[in-house]
Amino acid sequence: MATTQASHTALMIAAYRARATAAEGALISDPWAAALAGEDGMRIARELDAVYPHMELWTAVRTALLDDLVETYTSPPHDFRQVIMLGAGLDTRAARLAKGGVRFYEVDQPKTQAEKRKRIEALPGYPKGAAIFVECDFERDALAEKLTLAGVDLGAPALVIWEGVTPYLVEAAVRATLRAIATTLHPRSVVVFDHLLKKQAEQKEHAQGYVQRLGEPVVFGTNDPVPMLYEEGFRHVRSLSFDEACLSLTGTYAREREFRFQRIVLASATAPARPSTI
Numbered sequence: 470m471a472t473t474q475a476s477h478t479a480l481m482i483a484a485y486r487a488r489a490t491a492a493e494g495a496l497i498s499d500p501w502a503a504a505l506a507g508e509d510g511m512r513i514a515r516e517l518d519a520v521y522p523h524m525e526l527w528t529a530v531r532t533a534l535l536d537d538l539v540e541t542y543t544s545p546p547h548d549f550r551q552v553i554m555l556g557a558g559l560d561t562r563a564a565r566l567a568k569g570g571v572r573f574y575e576v577d578q579p580k581t582q583a584e585k586r587k588r589i590e591a592l593p594g595y596p597k598g599a600a601i602f603v604e605c606d607f608e609r610d611a612l613a614e615k616l617t618l619a620g621v622d623l624g625a626p627a628l629v630i631w632e633g634v635t636p637y638l639v640e641a642a643v644r645a646t647l648r649a650i651a652t653t654l655h656p657r658s659v660v661v662f663d664h665l666l667k668k669q670a671e672q673k674e675h676a677q678g679y680v681q682r683l684g685e686p687v688v689f690g691t692n693d694p695v696p697m698l699y700e701e702g703f704r705h706v707r708s709l710s711f712d713e714a715c716l717s718l719t720g721t722y723a724r725e726r727e728f729r730f731q732r733i734v735l736a737s738a739t740a741p742a743r744p745s746t747i
């Protein structure tokens with residue numbers, strides 16, 4: 470068990486990103502992940518390997534897909550100049566994908582954020598001003614107020630990345646976060662998040678059992694997020710399974726990975742001028 474009070478799943482994901490960076494034919498490159506994960510993160514990842522050996526690939530697919538979206542939305546013809554990472558953990562996108570004129574916000578619980586700041590302070594070469602830090606607990610705090618106070622421009626669209634967080638939140642917090650995004654941010658803003666299907670979220674063994682023992686139980690999953698997104702103010706939704714994402718990125722498929730039980734969703738409060746059918 471790690472000794473830090475930071476999120477243990479955040480340490481674990483940083484460790485998987487470090488390993489995926491070093492893998493042959495790497496899908497991602499995160500030069501800081503190994504140092505940020507530390508030996509505690511690496512140990513947690515090794516322990517999870519024993520119950521779910523596909524987590525490294527799964528993490529790489531998710532990060533590669535989200536990195537591409539950040540690149541896309543911050544490049545012409547898009548004009549997004551704000552990227553907000555919700556539950557940022559030890560993610561280093563603000564440093565890796567820095568671009569002139571684009572502001573990155575990192576939102577997380579105070580203890581995890583404090584530990585991240587401590588770890589990046591000790592990291593030679595890490596651009597320490599890359600992100601604006603925002604402390605927020607999605608189950609207690611008003612996200613809209615926190616983002617406004619932090620200087621998010623509500624008159625311009627933002628890309629909101631919510632990576633690996635929804636499984637750990639009660640549905641009311643998932644909904645409140647979505648509502649804050651749909652009703653406070655500029656209507657062209659886009660949120661991207663991953664979620665488990667219900668059956669996986671309710672499973673108490675394998676990966677879910679392991680993260681529960683880390684003190685971060687999985688509590689949320691949905692088979693169809695469209696009704697919830699509609700009710701919370703979204704009018705454009707696209708969803709992709711991890712099998713589909715992995716197939717495009719690696720040309721491989723394996724049923725035993727169980728990637729079909731996990732999806733990535735993109736949503737905005739207004740549809741683009743000509744929404745593609747797929």
Ligand SMILES: C[S@@+](CC[C@H](N)C(=O)[O-])C[C@H]1O[C@@H](n2cnc3c(N)ncnc32)[C@H](O)[C@@H]1O
Pocket residue numbers: 476478479482483555556557558559560576577578581605606607608631632633634637638
């Ligand atoms: C699995 S980690 C993912 C971290 C990061 N997004 C990544 O992909 O590396 C889950 C993150 O969600 C954050 N989190 C969990 N519950 C939260 C809450 N109630 N409010 C704010 N953040 C939360 C944790 O602190 C942690 O950083």
